[in-house]
Amino acid sequence: MRWAFSSALVLVWTAVVAAKSFSGNRLLVVLEEQGEREKYSVFLEDLTSRGYTTTVESPKADKLSLFRHGERAYDHVLLLPAKSKGLGPALTANNILEFLKKEGNIIIALSSESGTPTAVQSALLELDISIPADKGAVVVDHFNYDATSASEKHDVLLLELPGAIRSSIKNYFGGDGYIAVPRAVGQVLGNESPLLAPVLRAPSTAYSYNPKDEAEAVEDPFAVGKQLNLISTMQANNAARLTVVGSAELLQNKWFSESAKLAGKTIKTANREFAHKLSAWTFKETGVLKVGKIIHYQDEGKSKKMNTSTAVPENNPGIYRVKTDVHFQVEISEYSNDHLIPFTPASTDNIQLEFSMLSPFQRLNLSPIAQTANATIFGVAFKTPDQHGIFNFRINYRRPFLTNIDEKRQVTVRHFAHDEWPRSWQISGAWVWIGGIWVTVAGWLAFVALWLWSKPAERSVKKTQ
Amino acid sequence: MPPKQRIPASTGTTTTASTPARSSRPSSSGTDAQAILQGIYDKYVSKTPQRVKLLDAFMAFLVVVGALQFFYVVLVGNFPFNAFLSGFSATVGQFVLTASLRIQTNPENKAEFENISHERAFADFVLGSLLLHFFCVNFIN
Numbered sequence: 017m018r019w020a021f022s023s024a025l026v027l028v029w030t031a032v033v034a035a036k037s038f039s040g041n042r043l044l045v046v047l048e049e050q051g052e053r054e055k056y057s058v059f060l061e062d063l064t065s066r067g068y069t070t071t072v073e074s075p076k077a078d079k080l081s082l083f084r085h086g087e088r089a090y091d092h093v094l095l096l097p098a099k100s101k102g103l104g105p106a107l108t109a110n111n112i113l114e115f116l117k118k119e120g121n122i123i124i125a126l127s128s129e130s131g132t133p134t135a136v137q138s139a140l141l142e143l144d145i146s147i148p149a150d151k152g153a154v155v156v157d158h159f160n161y162d163a164t165s166a167s168e169k170h171d172v173l174l175l176e177l178p179g180a181i182r183s184s185i186k187n188y189f190g191g192d193g194y195i196a197v198p199r200a201v202g203q204v205l206g207n208e209s210p211l212l213a214p215v216l217r218a219p220s221t222a223y224s225y226n227p228k229d230e231a232e233a234v235e236d237p238f239a240v241g242k243q244l245n246l247i248s249t250m251q252a253n254n255a256a257r258l259t260v261v262g263s264a265e266l267l268q269n270k271w272f273s274e275s276a277k278l279a280g281k282t283i284k285t286a287n288r289e290f291a292h293k294l295s296a297w298t299f300k301e302t303g304v305l306k307v308g309k310i311i312h313y314q315d316e317g318k319s320k321k322m323n324t325s326t327a328v329p330e331n332n333p334g335i336y337r338v339k340t341d342v343h344f345q346v347e348i349s350e351y352s353n354d355h356l357i358p359f360t361p362a363s364t365d366n367i368q369l370e371f372s373m374l375s376p377f378q379r380l381n382l383s384p385i386a387q388t389a390n391a392t393i394f395g396v397a398f399k400t401p402d403q404h405g406i407f408n409f410r411i412n413y414r415r416p417f418l419t420n421i422d423e424k425r426q427v428t429v430r431h432f433a434h435d436e437w438p439r440s441w442q443i444s445g446a447w448v449w450i451g452g453i454w455v456t457v458a459g460w461l462a463f464v465a466l467w468l469w470s471k472p473a474e475r476s477v478k479k480t481q
Numbered sequence: 482m483p484p485k486q487r488i489p490a491s492t493g494t495t496t497t498a499s500t501p502a503r504s505s506r507p508s509s510s511g512t513d514a515q516a517i518l519q520g521i522y523d524k525y526v527s528k529t530p531q532r533v534k535l536l537d538a539f540m541a542f543l544v545v546v547g548a549l550q551f552f553y554v555v556l557v558g559n560f561p562f563n564a565f566l567s568g569f570s571a572t573v574g575q576f577v578l579t580a581s582l583r584i585q586t587n588p589e590n591k592a593e594f595e596n597i598s599h600e601r602a603f604a605d606f607v608l609g610s611l612l613l614h615f616f617c618v619n620f621i622n
Contacts, residue, residue, distance in 0.1 A: 440621045446561040449568025452550045453617050456543065456571045460610055463539040463579075467603065470531055 040091030144206030193286030308347030547572035
């Protein structure tokens with residue numbers, strides 16, 4: 017029985033290994049017209065070759081459902097633009113958000129030609145991502161356009177692969193080359209949500225504009241410059257990921273390695289590579305952190321003076337004393353494409369350990385102290401505060417593009433036991449008073465001796481009387 | 482040595498000697514303060530029994546040791562406060578015990594402590610002192 021169970025485990029394990037994603041390999045591609053499938057064939061082929069089992073469904077299909085028996089029926093969803101205004105009962109805004117709540121990942125591709133379904137629009141609005149309300153609005157740039165395909169309209173943008181949005185954030189989408197972003201729908205991200213992060217921003221010379229407007233000049237554009245995001249992402253607190261691709265054409269075969277012309281020089285688009293990186297991130301092939309073993313122990317070497325026990329330090333004890341030296345270590349791995357590698361944070365970034373009771377008493381940077389084949393061991397040594405109570409070792413690490421780490425280990429911190437205080441003679445300040453006591457005792461002994469010595473004199477006096 | 486020899490002469494009259502001692506001060510010495518002090522000292526040396534003198538010397542010694550410890554705490558600080566408490570209270574407690582021994586064994590108070598022998602008083606004193614020392618050494622840790 018046990019043998020059967022373990023072999024079943026092995027089977028499950030191999031099934032998991034076959035998939036490249038950290039969370040699963042069931043991919044649903046929502047495509048309205050099956051004829052359109054050809055346009056995305058290279059991208060879908062790439063996904064299949066990375067281990068995804070792809071199901072292509074029309075949004076109106078009867079059997080289409082994101083859930084089965086209350087659980088996710090798919091791990092990932094690729095939502096390609098549909099002509100019709102509604103997406104049907106299976107893909108309401110509520111269903112899309114529910115799918116995210118159950119840790120499913122979604123790529124939503126928008127298109128200015130076909131317009132955005134209201135379900136998608138309201139789901140995005142719920143996440144604080146706004147897109148232009150009118151159909152046909154495109155992002156235009158008169159400086160970074162492709163001269164071969166859009167010499168008149170300037171609506172095919174050629175942009176370098178994005179760099180890191182801040183120096184303290186790892187970049188999962190960078191590289192060399194240019195991406196062609198044809199006829200994109202720009203998005204504006206709300207300021208309030210810390211879960212949103214832009215991947216590809218429009219250049220400062222770009223603006224959103226609807227070519228159907230008859231007006232001579234653009235008045236009151238939806239958004240301009242770097243406010244506009246061509247590709248933006250949202251990572252929920254449960255690490256579900258959602259990517260909004262402003263231009264579905266970006267994922268189509270014809271732009272995957274097209275030669276384009278930017279400001280006179282001919283270049284080759286790197287859309288295929290970029291689409292790979294984008295889908296790999298969204299479907300949790302990259303940027304997934306995994307916490308391994310957490311160890312904390314008392315440093316006997318340093319606090320030996322205060323501690324009388326000679327035992328080997330016990331790992332992860334449930335109790336510490338105030339003012340002892342404590343070591344903390346944690347293994348952190350990063351999932352990269354198909355295996356775990358040692359995680360290294362960006363050069364200006366640090367993972368921090370908090371030692372907290374209600375509020376942190378210590379907040380310390382963890383530094384890498386060793387590396388194993390697939391994990392970095394981060395560690396820090398510190399002294400427990402002079403405060404007893406119930407404390408937590410806590411690592412709370414939340415960064416854009418990385419899954420969240422929130423680990424807690426609860427320990428008790430006790431006060432000194434009565435025999436753990438230093439003895440009086442170990443404190444030089446007490447020597448005067450120790451001397452005082454012994455001088456008193458010595459004087460008393462001398463007095464007693466003298467008293468007994470002088471006693472017979474009085475007796476003899478009494479007798480003589 | 483000379484005071485020792487005087488004791489046998491004075492012990493018989495110690496109970497009554499205190500009253501005439503007071504009246505004799507103004508008459509014997511004049512207005513000179515030094516003469517007064519000299520007179521007191523002479524009276525003390527001549528009239529006090531040797532054991533009481535021994536008690537007085539020990540008590541003076543305790544006062545000096547206690548005062549030194551107190552000055553130290555004022556000047557330097559009371560960091561191991563329990564050490565100060567036990568060191569200082571050792572002298573204070575010893576002083577109190579010695580004072581009670583002095584009261585009980587002073588021949589002047591013989592009428593009040595008729596049923597307490599000097600041996601009994603001394604045994605009480607030794608027991609109390611040992612308890613005190615035990616307490617102080619424990620308290621200073």
